[in-house]
Amino acid sequence: MGSLILQQTINALTVGSIYALIALGYTMVYGVLRLINFAHSELFTAGAFIGLGLAGALGVAGHPLGGVAVGLVTFVAVGLIGVSVEIVAYRPLRGTSRLAPMLSALGMAVVIQNAVMLIAGRRPLIYPSFLPNGVVELFGAIVTYKQITIFTVAVVLMVGLELFVNRTTLGVRIRAVAENAETASLVGINPNMAISLIFFIGPGLGAVAGILYSSFYGVASFTMGFVIGMKAFTAAILGGIGSIPGAVLGGFLLGIIETFGTAWMPVLTGGLVGTEYRDIFAFSVLVLILLFRPAGLLGEHVSEETMVYKSDF
């Protein structure tokens, strides 16, 4: 029993770290632009496929050091795609209405997803594992090296991001723009620079998450971003949208809720609700948070001023 719970906790931390990495991209963009970047989930998918293509081209599939190289190049490539998407599709609409950029983001999501499909094909592809194989036994639970690597990579990236945002000048500028773009521009910060930086880092992290996710499950399909993206956004809201530590906490928490929920639901309901309802947990969590704590766990206190914008979009 104890080892079973430990096993599930380890599984939860693995999915959770992937959710957290993606959630960071959503939360950073939302924090600055109040925009749900629907294209983010498709950049996650694009990252997985670019990684796959690079591995094939460089002939490093399955090699851990090659994996690091592929991860770095993919981060930069998808980061640049993210920056271009913002410049082409979101920037011209800034300050118009809140509906327009959201529809534009939706359009970009469709474009990216179908571009991936046209290049890589409709059928799911077998994904080489860049992660080391092997297992260790820990108090009766089996931990694969893959899981350890995913968790480690995710934590390293998150700590790196936290240091970058809090300890560097660029990070201070990003936070200033997130706080108030107008005031930031008064003290000489170019908001466009900070926004471009966000659209570089967020999709870059999402792309690495794409490689980790596909390596872990061994497949990549062009539609995989949709549900994962929704869950990651839920994680961002759960932690408090706009908050970077919130996104990390939300990601891990959602991983735990989903893993334990899926495992225990069939037992608790006598087999009535089976594992096929796994994807529903994230959604139920989302609705519950919106009902009881709309600002999320680490979000700022919701007062009338922070909750209500001039118009909804």
Place this chain on the structure above:
Amino acid sequence: MTSEAHPRLNPVRGAAALLAVPALVLVIGHFLPTYPLRVLDMILLYAVLGLGLNIVVGYAGLLDLGFVAFYAIGAYSWALLASGQFDIHLPFALVLFIGAGLAGLAGILLGIPVLRLRGDYLAIVTLGFGEIIRVLMNNLDGLTNGPQGIARIDEATLFGWTLATPLDFLYLLVGLLAVAFLFVWRIQESALGTALAAVREDQDAARGCGIDTTRVKLVAFGTSAMIGGACGVIFAAMQRFVSPESFTFWESLVIVLVIVVGGLGNPFGALLGATLLILVPELLRAWADYRLLLYGMALVLVILARPRGLIARDYGPSWLMRRLGGG
């Protein structure tokens, strides 16, 4: 706003305009072979869906990405209540109300937690809701027959009139479209429509005027869901087969596109958008793989180039009536 708040309407010209277009569509329908007739039916159905979604997206300015869920609720209402699945065979008119009612109820229950908050949460929650409904349709095998769907659905009979051919449905859909068109136009012109416009443009000011923004948004969301549900009932009666495959996220996307391309908040826009969005893919069948890519690009380009859609909000039915009436 013109100084002429209530333009005098020339009743003859108004009635002629109101009857001429539907009559023309019906006349054309009589000369069309089956396949184009089916396409015409789909155009009209999507126009009604567009009119329904427009209440939320165009009037209230909220993004609903799970409209297909309400459409699915309507479709499964007819499939379950008029087929051999449970051997229930209710009359079409009754199920039309049940389907619309259930969809509206689902909309209100979903809207209550979400619409109190910032509107952008609605987009993600409706997206999730659409997905949940699809998962349920796929997995509640005992109820919905899972991915195989429900076949051998009853033929719809409306007060003794059996709806069998695409032409029968053309009559039904022209009627429905006319009713829906008048309905959403009257909403737009009513106190509710004004309140929705206020919520869309400036929520604080709307509250300042004593508008209960949450309630207004809920009414809009529920009404739109009801129209979606009614369309679903008709869709199921038309296909006489439903399966979860017909209710994916892409359907929601197409309906959003119908109104964004046609013109947000303009009933004419929904008609034009539905015509384009259904007709163009039929003409480009050879390019089926590129269809969604083109949809996505169209969405981005229309938003960037014509953020108000092809027909702007101001050129709606009221404008036309003023032109016809005032001369």
